[in-house]
Amino acid sequence: MRTDTPKTILLKDYQPPKYKVADVHLDIRIFAGKTLVTATTRFTKNHDGAEPLVLNGERLKLVSVAINGAATTNYTVDDKTLTIPHPGNEFTTVIETEICPEENTALEGLYMSGGNYCTQCEAEGFRTITYFPDRPDVMTIFTTRVEGDKKTCPVLLSNGNLIEDGDCGDGRHYAIWHDPFPKPCYLFALVAGDLVHIRDSFTTMSGRIVDLRIYVRAGDENQCDWAMESLKRSMEWDEKTYGREYQLDRFNIVAVSDFNMGAMENTSLNIFNTALVLARPETATDMDFERVEGVIAHEYFHNWTGNRVTCRDWFQLSLKEGLTVFRDQEFTADMNSRGVKRIDDVVRLRNMQFPEDAGPMAHPIRPDNYIEINNFYTLTVYEKGAEVIRMQHTLLGDDKYRKATDLYFDRYDGMAVTCDDFLQCMQDSSGVDLSQFKLWYSQAGTPEVTAEGHYDAAAKTYHLTLSQTVPPTPGQPDKKPMHIPVMVGLVGPNGHDLDVTPPPSVIPAKAGIHTNQTMDSGLRRNDEKGVSYLLELKDSKQTFTFKNVAVKPVPSILRGFSAPVKLHTNLSDDDYRFLMVHDSDGFNRWESGQILALRMMGRMIDTVESGGAAVTDPAFIDSYGLMLDQANASNADRALMARALSLPDLAIIAQQRKIVDPDTIFTVRRRVLHDLAARYRDQIQAIYDSCNTPTTYSNDAESAGRRALKNVCLRLLMNGPNPPVSLARQQYESANNMTDRVAALSVLAETDGADRDAVFADFFKRFEQYPLVIDKWFSLQASAPIPSTLDRIATLKDHPAFSLLNPNRVRSLFAAFAMNNPVCFHAKDGRGYDILTNAIIALNTKNPQIAARLLGPLREWRRYTPDRQAKMKAALERILAQENLSPDVFEIVSKTLK
Numbered sequence: 001m002r003t004d005t006p007k008t009i010l011l012k013d014y015q016p017p018k019y020k021v022a023d024v025h026l027d028i029r030i031f032a033g034k035t036l037v038t039a040t041t042r043f044t045k046n047h048d049g050a051e052p053l054v055l056n057g058e059r060l061k062l063v064s065v066a067i068n069g070a071a072t073t074n075y076t077v078d079d080k081t082l083t084i085p086h087p088g089n090e091f092t093t094v095i096e097t098e099i100c101p102e103e104n105t106a107l108e109g110l111y112m113s114g115g116n117y118c119t120q121c122e123a124e125g126f127r128t129i130t131y132f133p134d135r136p137d138v139m140t141i142f143t144t145r146v147e148g149d150k151k152t153c154p155v156l157l158s159n160g161n162l163i164e165d166g167d168c169g170d171g172r173h174y175a176i177w178h179d180p181f182p183k184p185c186y187l188f189a190l191v192a193g194d195l196v197h198i199r200d201s202f203t204t205m206s207g208r209i210v211d212l213r214i215y216v217r218a219g220d221e222n223q224c225d226w227a228m229e230s231l232k233r234s235m236e237w238d239e240k241t242y243g244r245e246y247q248l249d250r251f252n253i254v255a256v257s258d259f260n261m262g263a264m265e266n267t268s269l270n271i272f273n274t275a276l277v278l279a280r281p282e283t284a285t286d287m288d289f290e291r292v293e294g295v296i297a298h299e300y301f302h303n304w305t306g307n308r309v310t311c312r313d314w315f316q317l318s319l320k321e322g323l324t325v326f327r328d329q330e331f332t333a334d335m336n337s338r339g340v341k342r343i344d345d346v347v348r349l350r351n352m353q354f355p356e357d358a359g360p361m362a363h364p365i366r367p368d369n370y371i372e373i374n375n376f377y378t379l380t381v382y383e384k385g386a387e388v389i390r391m392q393h394t395l396l397g398d399d400k401y402r403k404a405t406d407l408y409f410d411r412y413d414g415m416a417v418t419c420d421d422f423l424q425c426m427q428d429s430s431g432v433d434l435s436q437f438k439l440w441y442s443q444a445g446t447p448e449v450t451a452e453g454h455y456d457a458a459a460k461t462y463h464l465t466l467s468q469t470v471p472p473t474p475g476q477p478d479k480k481p482m483h484i485p486v487m488v489g490l491v492g493p494n495g496h497d498l499d500v501t502p503p504p505s506v507i508p509a510k511a512g513i514h515t516n517q518t519m520d521s522g523l524r525r526n527d528e529k530g531v532s533y534l535l536e537l538k539d540s541k542q543t544f545t546f547k548n549v550a551v552k553p554v555p556s557i558l559r560g561f562s563a564p565v566k567l568h569t570n571l572s573d574d575d576y577r578f579l580m581v582h583d584s585d586g587f588n589r590w591e592s593g594q595i596l597a598l599r600m601m602g603r604m605i606d607t608v609e610s611g612g613a614a615v616t617d618p619a620f621i622d623s624y625g626l627m628l629d630q631a632n633a634s635n636a637d638r639a640l641m642a643r644a645l646s647l648p649d650l651a652i653i654a655q656q657r658k659i660v661d662p663d664t665i666f667t668v669r670r671r672v673l674h675d676l677a678a679r680y681r682d683q684i685q686a687i688y689d690s691c692n693t694p695t696t697y698s699n700d701a702e703s704a705g706r707r708a709l710k711n712v713c714l715r716l717l718m719n720g721p722n723p724p725v726s727l728a729r730q731q732y733e734s735a736n737n738m739t740d741r742v743a744a745l746s747v748l749a750e751t752d753g754a755d756r757d758a759v760f761a762d763f764f765k766r767f768e769q770y771p772l773v774i775d776k777w778f779s780l781q782a783s784a785p786i787p788s789t790l791d792r793i794a795t796l797k798d799h800p801a802f803s804l805l806n807p808n809r810v811r812s813l814f815a816a817f818a819m820n821n822p823v824c825f826h827a828k829d830g831r832g833y834d835i836l837t838n839a840i841i842a843l844n845t846k847n848p849q850i851a852a853r854l855l856g857p858l859r860e861w862r863r864y865t866p867d868r869q870a871k872m873k874a875a876l877e878r879i880l881a882q883e884n885l886s887p888d889v890f891e892i893v894s895k896t897l898k
């Protein structure tokens, strides 16, 4: 058990830095087993008194300190800081340290991956490289000299432009990189190793030619084309959509196998998890392709939203992350299907962020306290943060939003700023009052909105009453009403949106204005017949009256998911069946089907829990048939239909329950799938066949949509009577792409038998040389909701291909198991909890960030059945009792148990 409590950092304690840095020269000499770092830093005083200079530094061996050219011992060091008593108003320090990247398993600071050296400095990794003011509001100009062995490190990279390189004469060489734009040290990066690269170029809107390179391990260079294309598309999109141009000579991407997160936006030297760079049809699924495209864009977009304009302190993380996620979501929407992208993003938000916002770790998108900042790279800061930007975009509209971002970049280029500063630009530029909207930054919890409509036939008016509550969250018992944009349409009996007189000051958003914007790209992709109204809910209860409503409408509420809230309505199942077919808003068409499924499964779970037998509602089966008809139409949007035909995930169903029994939820969902497959076997097979046209592989959206729909059909059939195992096997064998192969493998994973064993053995052999594919091999087995999975995990964790030191592998086994496989993870005997707990304890000292992330599945322990609750609590207590508990793990466990 930890005897000390790590310190909590508070937003309200923020103080500007006492010293600023004019520039820094780093000299980093890499030798096998030790790396020598000499930092020459010019400081200027930033306060009136005579405060000491306090530099951050951890796990460093201090060699020497000099001030203004003279060696000194007039300093104190502890395990976190180096303090020099008031060195003057302007002075230069030269600090020499020694580090050992070879022993760094935490993967922050300078570490090794696959024999190469690389860095990860966000959030506070730079302090493990040298002593420095490691805080984002100290921005400076970096010049970096990297020196290494010519044989083992032929490639030497850092941020900015290459200004010199040469031979040291003794089998060693060096490169000097200069980054002309001031940046905080969390954006510093260095790579040294034996890598190959592919190369291309991009001509910017003002005619600058940028040299683009992607560096990978030799042998992987034929998997980089998609990433390069994605990069060029991102650069073009940012110019067109936000007017942002790239202003350095080089843009380098390096892919490494060992990486705690997805990727990192270090200025002009992005470092990526290989999982988000490498993609070829034979080894990556359509989803992988889309993720690569999205993350390449995300990191590139950070160049302006994060790097040129950065965060004042880590509480402002959403300033860069929320905005950059919103930007990458819009990019992906423009490159692919806007409707499908919105559905996928909302599913992710609901699956993962809503539980976070309802649990013991709930925090606002701008948290006000933390123990370990690495624990706050959360779905709330990222995904809800993006929703908060999206709402500002909706409230301002395309043009005003663009003008406001122009102002933001003009005002703050080269500075470290706050979320308030961003919001102020939105207000100053547009004149829209966002004072109440600010609460989205400080209040945690998912607001609940209730909508009740009433039609007055005599007066031809429609009254829509919206009310809101924001649930209490840890430390925030009482909440104020929020400013919530609710996009609404009124659908007439003929299925067309009614064009009515909206309440005063509400502007109709015809044909996509205010909804589904693509900013200044000029494209309006909303259905032609759509008319929506943007209602601004600000009070706890408000009634909006529409006039000249000739017929009784069915309201379509929260179109495009215009706010990250939980919506309750008094609409009947019939209303939703109507919207499911007729709503002009694609998102709400999909949503209506999901609501019908959720309502029905909720009733079925109630029945089972009170001892009855669950029966699938025939009305639901009928409406599912309507969707199958749509999916079978020759002009169907197949990607969208694949989503429409999918039942809500187990996690979403669980959120509807007061007390969660994963077995019942799973059984009921299975029952529904079974009944649908039994009733519509032939139609499903027909859709499967029509999507399975044996053409040569193409990765265009239409072909990907076909594959998605086909594989939803395969899964349905496999859940029905007489599962067509041989069809799955055949699909596995004959697939010419990873999407189809893995889809077949994943349904076979849920069977027990010879076919299953054969395909898994084959898959391993076929792809042994591809670590990312072997990750899939682990994760499909861990995700299979069959009893043998628990035993299998015990074997898999001792498999020669498994390693606790590789985060992708850890995620592929333990995170896949605990997050995708609620039935096995929550096995009544507690074995699932033991598996996860042991992994967390083993990782706690090796890689605290990854250990802390694995705690997620235990977070909601209070919501499970009492027997499970007790076991999950015991698991958390066992972790808390460990000695040497990292601050990362300590923070989450202690807050979860509170």
Ligand code: 0A1
Pocket: 120, 122, 123, 260, 261, 262, 263, 264, 265, 298, 299, 321, 374, 377, 849
């Ligand atoms: N800023 C990166 C993600 C990132 C964050 C933290 C890391 O280490 C703690 C690593 C990467 C992004 O948003 O892409």
Ligand code: ZN
Pocket: 298, 302, 320, 321, 324
């Ligand atoms: Zn980011």
